[in-house]
Amino acid sequence: MVTDPRPGQILALVGWSGSGKTTLLERVIPLLTARGLIVSTLKHAHHAVDPDQPGKDSYRHRIAGATETMLATRERFVLFREHRSADEPDLALLLSRMAPADLYLAEGFKSAPVAKLEIHRPSLGKPPLWPDWPGIIAVVTDAALPACPLPTLDLADPGAVAGFIATRLGLR
Template identity: 55%
Template sequence: MRLIGLAGWSGAGKTTLLARLIPCLTARGLVVSTLKHAHHDFDLDQPGKDSHTHRQAGAHQVLISSARRWALMSELRGAPEPPLDVLLRRLDPVDLVLVEGFKRDPIPKLEIHRAANGKSWLHPGDPLIRAIASDVPPPVGWNGGHAALDDVEAVAALILRHAAEGLPWVR
């Protein structure tokens, strides 16, 4: 699998861009998966559901399955959060994995930058940033790829160009 991270400060538009990139890339025949880092104590399960009851009773893992989808929930119960490489190995092999978050992990990245956030650029401190998608021109001296944040086709082309140039394989 090839992968690229979408890295940027909160509010830069990573999730919005991902939601637009996925259909653009799948329309080109790619099988795409995503891996999203959650910064908060998130929970997909709901009180009153059997799966929630199983987890609350102490089950280490709960696998829920239906005719439409399945999901595996694993409780860490004090264990450290698994690193990115361990999480990636849990995904089925696909053409491309888009990783949201994990901006400090050593993977190739596309920086997502929105000027209105007032945040600094990430690329000066991260040599693994291969391209930028932003709502302003890249800083003077930037010699990587650049696309307008709202030009999904151009962003997809950046990702595909870097995939063709040999983004790392996982597994």
């Protein structure tokens, strides 16, 4: 499991592209924050992403060789870290860079040694992950899964998903 000073408060949502992970997070996060929880998220992407803009000062700092560049405004700050290696940072490293929270929800990171909810839509024609990926504790789905030995939750019921997360992780 990921070594972190906040054990039991990390949960990854995993599933095939198009399964509804982001939409479910959008619906579950407000329900968890309404319980008074501080929720932070991490998103894994398989493709190159650069939210900075070519020509802007922060972009120029990074291109010039800065390892870290922070862009700060009144509304938010963004920390860009160039890891300039072929290796992706692991979940534990990323979590170590984040401020304390009650719950960290990771979208993706299916290889990370943390508890996971699988979002599975049989209509996508993709096989379920739960038989082959360790750490999956429940499946959130839009169809009956009679062969699944894990708890199943209705994808259309974000309240039940939020309740499961809070109960399973021992959150208030």
